[in-house]
Amino acid sequence: xxxxxxxxxxxxxxxxxxxxLKCEQHMGHRAxxxxxxxxKKPPELMFVYxxxxxxxxxxxxxxxxxxxxxxxxxxxxxHALQPEDSALYLCASSPRxxxxxxxxxxxxxxxxx
Amino acid sequence: xxxxxxxxxxxxxxxxxVNITCSHNNIATNDYITWYQxxxxxxxxxxxxxxxxxxxxxxxxxxxxxxxKSSTLSLPRVSLSDTAVxxxxxxxxxxxxxxxxxKGTRLHxxx
Numbered sequence: 001x002x003x004x005x006x007x008x009x010x011x012x013x014x015x016x017x018x019x020x021l022k023c024e025q026h027m028g029h030r031a032x033x034x035x036x037x038x039x040k041k042p043p044e045l046m047f048v049y050x051x052x053x054x055x056x057x058x059x060x061x062x063x064x065x066x067x068x069x070x071x072x073x074x075x076x077x078x079h080a081l082q083p084e085d086s087a088l089y090l091c092a093s094s095p096r097x098x099x100x101x102x103x104x105x106x107x108x109x110x111x112x113x
Numbered sequence: 114x115x116x117x118x119x120x121x122x123x124x125x126x127x128x129x130x131v132n133i134t135c136s137h138n139n140i141a142t143n144d145y146i147t148w149y150q151x152x153x154x155x156x157x158x159x160x161x162x163x164x165x166x167x168x169x170x171x172x173x174x175x176x177x178x179x180x181x182k183s184s185t186l187s188l189p190r191v192s193l194s195d196t197a198v199x200x201x202x203x204x205x206x207x208x209x210x211x212x213x214x215x216k217g218t219r220l221h222x223x224x
Contacts, residue, residue, distance in 0.1 A: 004156075031209040042200060042214035043157065055210040090156050100147040100204035100212050104156030 004105035006091050012111045015081060021108050023074040023091030032074040033102065034066060035090040043090055049074060081112045117201045117215040124221045131188045133218050135201030138182050143207060146177060146184045149200045151217070157200060161186070164206075196222045 004025045013019050023032065031050040035043040048055040049068040063085075065077040074091055088109055092102040118136040125131045137146070145164050149157035161168055163175040163184070174187040188195060198217040205211065 033212075042217055044214070045212055048210045048212075050209050088154065092156070094209050097206065098162070099145055099206035099208060100202045101159055101162050102157075102212070103159060107154070107156050109154070 004091055004093055004103055006089075006105035006108050008108060009106070010109045010111075012113060013078065013081065014113055015083075017081075018077070018079045020078065021076040021089055021091075021110075023076075023105055024072055025093040025103070026072055027093060027095070027103065028071075029093035029095050029103070030071055031094040031096075032068065032071075033092040033094070034064075034074065034076050035092065036085075037088045037090055037107070047076075078110075081110075083112050086110055086112045117203055119199075119201050119215060119218045121216065122219040122221065124223060125191055126223050127192055128190055131191050131195070131220065131222075133186045133188075133199055133201075133220065134183060135186070135215075136183050137201070137203045140181050140203050141205065143205045144181075144203045145206045146175065146181075147202045147204065148173070148175065148186045149202070149214075150195075151198045151200065157214075160199075191220075191222050193222050193224060196220060 007022045033048050034046040037043040046060045047066040063080050067075040088107045090107045091105045094102045147162040148160045150160050151157040161173050161175045165177050168175045176185045198219050200214050200217040
């Protein structure tokens, strides 16, 4: 299995909602990532879980909260988002010792109303 | 982190070979060069990664000169379906937490 899967594909939520994005990989990769991508911009790294250690991009607001239940699963919990958080949210995983070599999921298109 | 510079956009024709160059003057000893392809509303797709000289796979070739301050992604005989954004990244092979995508090159293939 060489896929990274993400659910849901699309999500519309209000500013008072709580929702979660889910990501799964079965390639045995021990690093998993969340990215945010706005239209016509490059992906921007939000969080990295590598061997169960979390690294955070300090510019990411606290209304985004990652969770890594096990080495195959990665969640992104969303709470009290703003309309400017509307974007494509991408999950990726990486094999050990390959640095920037990553495998991306199809993304979740998030719209905050 | 080594910064990368790529052309903003390029046009080419079906059947041609396309070369996209990336500049990375501050590349460090442990940095590798990685290229991705991205179609609209999809996740980036890993194309190729290399350290020096030439790397080739079934999709592309990557040429890296001896000083490693630049690299060239070569796509042989492109088709309309190669129209996409191509990103060049430079990063430490030992690190998985310092990854920055540059602005990318929008490649438009014409019939």
